[in-house]
Amino acid sequence: MESDLFDNDHELFRASVRGFVDKHVTPNLEKWDAQRLIDREIWLAAGRQGMLGLPVPEEFGGPAETDYRYRVVIQEEIARAGASALQSGFSTNDDIVLNYLLRHADEAQRRRWLPGFVTGETIGAIAMSEPGAGSDLRAITTTAVRDGDGDGDGDDWIINGAKTFITSGILADLVIVFAKTDPDAGSKGFSLLVVEDGTPGFSRGRKLDKVGLHAQDTAELFFDNVRVPANNLLGERGAGFAYLMQSLPLERLGIGIAAQVSAEAVFRWTMDYVRERSAFGKRIGEFQGMGFTLAELRSAIEVSRAYIDRCVRAHNAGTLTAVDAAKAKLWATELQGRVIDAGVQFHGGYGYMMEYPVARAYLDHRIQRIYGGTNEIMKEIIHRDLMKS
C-alpha cells in the first residue's frame, strides 16, 4: 500500500521542492560534508523557493500554511537525496525553533523574529542539552538571573552556562536557551530566553566531530554574563519546562517522519541495487535468503507509514498526543536502523563505500535513536502512560 496522505496540491509542491533539491542540494552534498558546514546560501535559496517558515502568518511575510503535510513533502524530497544533515537543520528551524516562537512570542517578538524564518535569513537553534544533562533536563546548570541596568526598560537577564551538541550551533543567528531562572521552584524554575548572534559574552566552541551528519554544524555554546533585555524572555517566566513538554511532540514527530522517509528511500535504493546486481547467475534479489528480509522490511515500512500518516493527520487536527509522538519516534527510528543495516549488507562491499548514498545514510541515521529524547526516554513516556490507571 502506498501512502494516501497527499492530494494534488501537495504533489505540485513536491515538483517544485524536487527541482530545488536536484539543483541546490544534491550537487553540494560532498562539499558540505568536506567543509563540515552547510552553506548559508541554501537557506536563502530555500526561502526564495517558499520552503521555509510555512506556518508563519501573512502579516509577518509567511504563507500561513499550517497543513503539516507540506513539511512532510519537504522531508521526503530531502531524504530522497540522502541529505540528512540538511534535514536536521531545516527541522530544527521549522519544527522546533519556529514552533516555540509561534506558540509563545508576543506581538513585538513576532514582528522582530518571524520574517527571517521565512526568508532563510535567520537560522535558529535550540539549546537545552548541557555537558552534564541531556535526558534529565531538570539537572541543567545554565542560569538566567534578573539584573536592572537602570535604562528604564525593565530588568535585563544575565545568562551564564554552557550548552553542547547544539544543531546549527555555528550558523545560528538566534538561539532559544533553556535556563534555570528560579532554583527553588522545581519544574516551574525554568524559562526560555532568546540570545541573538553578536550579543556580548555569547560564544561558540568547537564544531563537534561526529560519527555522521558531517555537514551539520553541531556545536558547543557558551554564555558568559550574557545580558539580554527583559523582552527576550519567551512566554512566561517559569513556564520553560511546560513549553518543552508542549513542543517536544512535534520535534519527535519530525524525527519519526525523517526516519520513515529515510527508510523508504534506502529501501528503494536497495531494491534498485538487488534487481541489478548478479551473483551465481541470478539477480541477487532473487535469493530467498535476501527475499525474506526484503519482504519483512517492506511490510514493516508500509505498516509504519500508516501510523506516521495518522500522526501527521492528528497533528494537523491538533490532537497528536505526546505519547503517540513518542511511539512514532521510537518505532520509525528503530525501523530506519533495521532497513539501513540491511541496505548496507545487501549492497555488499559497495555498501561500505561513501560514494553510495546507503553508506552516508548508515553514518547519519545512528543519531536518530539518541536525539530529540533517546529511545529509552520514549519507552519511559509510553510505559508511564500504560501505568497511569
Ligand SMILES: Cc1cc2nc3c(=O)[nH]c(=O)nc-3n(C[C@H](O)[C@H](O)[C@H](O)COP(=O)(O)OP(=O)(O)OC[C@H]3O[C@@H](n4cnc5c(N)ncnc54)[C@H](O)[C@@H]3O)c2cc1C
Ligand atoms: C548530533 C546531535 C545533535 C543534537 N542536537 C541538539 C540540539 O539541537 N539541542 C539540544 O538541546 N540537544 C541536542 N542534542 C542532544 C541530545 O538531545 C542528547 O544527546 C540526548 O537527549 C541524550 O542526552 P545525553 O547525551 O546527555 O545522554 P544521557 O541523558 O546521559 O543518556 C545516556 C544513556 O542513558 C540512558 N538513560 C538516561 N535516562 C534514562 C532513563 N530514565 N531510563 C533509561 N535509560 C536512561 C539514555 O537513554 C542513554 O542511553 C543533540 C545531540 C547530538 C548527538
